[in-house]
Amino acid sequence: MIDAVGLTKAFNGRAAIEEVSFAVREGEFVAVLGPSGAGKTTLFRCMTGLAVPDRGTVRIGDDDIAALRGRARRRVAVVFQQFNLVSRLSAFENVLAGRLGHVQAWRGWLRRFERADRLLALECLDRVGLLAQAMQRADTLSGGQQQRVAIARAMAQRPSLIVADEPVASLDPAAGAGVLELLQGIARADGVGVVCSLHQVQLARAYADRIVGLSHGRIVIDAPVQRFDQPAFERLYGATASLSTH
Ligand SMILES: Nc1ncnc2c1ncn2[C@@H]1O[C@H](COP(=O)(O)OP(=O)(O)OP(=O)(O)O)[C@@H](O)[C@H]1O
């Protein structure tokens, strides 16, 4: 469904990612692991069209992401470590913003959304367990709640793929697990592909279907989660660390 082929991007002559290729199927939850600086964020920025790779392509179905504009861009939703909500708007308005690519520009500008859009936004908030907080300002919500709003906003885009770069890095363990459970549920129930970078191996093993391991900008592991063993772990993080303690 989404196909990254030969992605390469360098900064100042040094490759951040090199010849990275992998595919994500509908309904599949892929965790991307790798030490700091391995190239995860660079890869995600290339996959979402936020950065242009030096070489390689990303296709969604038959379309090249570089060629997607406006509404079609919304087929890929992004979730960030720092939530990226508009702080003075309510949870509901933030989720509605996810529909902006689906309404004519002038309507979005005037914030005159269709009734169907407003209902969808409420439904998405309900699915992340925040219907009661719909009218609360985003900056008064807890971090865990803010990330759930960001996930509801992503769902409201009706995407084919959700790309989440360290979505739980700013959350406590319980809130983090809740967010991953949500993303897993969206993948399974809605057939949305999810690609999610993590620093916690145990979370990847608990929630992902597949693990892609990046080291020095290259894929060194691409395996179903059950096959992520000690040798795979060492290839990623070095021999001094042990999988059993992660
Ligand atoms: N805009 C940039 N300008 C220069 N170098 C960059 C830029 N963005 C990334 N890099 C470099 O590319 C490499 C990969 O960085 P990237 O942020 O993709 O790693 P990461 O795997 O996301 O790390 P982390 O786990 O710490 O978030 C690093 O060496 C980084 O310094």
Ligand SMILES: [Mg+2]
């Ligand atoms: Mg990063």
